[in-house]
Amino acid sequence: MDWHIETETLLKLGIATLIGMVIGLERELKNKPLGLKTCIVIAISSCVLTMISIDAAYHFPKSNRIMMDPLRLPAQIISGIGFIGAGVILRKSNDVISGLTTSAMIWGAAGLGVAIGAGFYKEAFVSLIFILISVEFLPWIVGKIGPNRLQEKEIRVRMSLNDKDKLTDILKEMKAKKIRIHSVRIDDMRDNEFPVMETKIMVHKKRYVTDVYYDIKAIDGVVGVKCDTL
Secondary structure (H helix, E strand, O other): OOOOOOHHHHHHHHHHHHHHHHHHHHHHHOOOOOOHHHHHHHHHHHHHHHHHHHHHHHHOOHHHOOOOOOOHHHHHHHHHHHHHHHOOOEEOOOOOEEOHHHHHHHHHHHHHHHHHHOOOHHHHHHHHHHHHHHHHOHHHHHHHHOOHHHHEEEEEEEEEEOOHHHHHHHHHHHHHOOOEEEEEEEEOOOOOOOOEEEEEEEEEOOOOHHHHHHHHHOOOOEEEEEEEEO
8 A cells, every 4th residue: 555645636635725715715705604614625525536536547457347437336425415414504593504514524524435435545634634624723824814804703783772863873883883884774664662773793703792782782872782693
């Protein structure tokens, strides 16, 4: 068994990691469910499976007289594992989707299993290292040195107001308190009640939800506040 890792193998997996990271960052900057870790896992696993598919044509000699595609069954495993991965994707009551990275890890684990079963031990181990580094360490590094938006968290705020004429002033005061407003929804259709304004805001990850609550509660015109972390 030859355990020498070719430079081309590392280069392909490294490029796959870079491509997955770029796509994942683009999605996260737009607050999409498909993020950094999910894209990287998919990119690396796809890369190693492609290398296996190409090299397998030379791995199985013609003298064995194989009458079928040796990768037909693994291909079905990869497509079938998607049903299991879909089972861990959840949509919560606050419209937050979770489980995508877990689903990608399941799919990646299936890919690595196929790699080991086909005898591509080096590729499987190197891919495993890249996946673990990408899931555990890269998000932390990107959060430290990446764009400021990656260091923010989203909070849904529901405010009861006692003055319809102060809606714009309230939004300006929130901005002055370093609260970035992502979206706004105003409801005053019900009679004899205070108007209600719902907003999705972005604040720094280290900022406590309680601090955001007290900052908004202190704004003139706000009589009630409800905060939900997304």
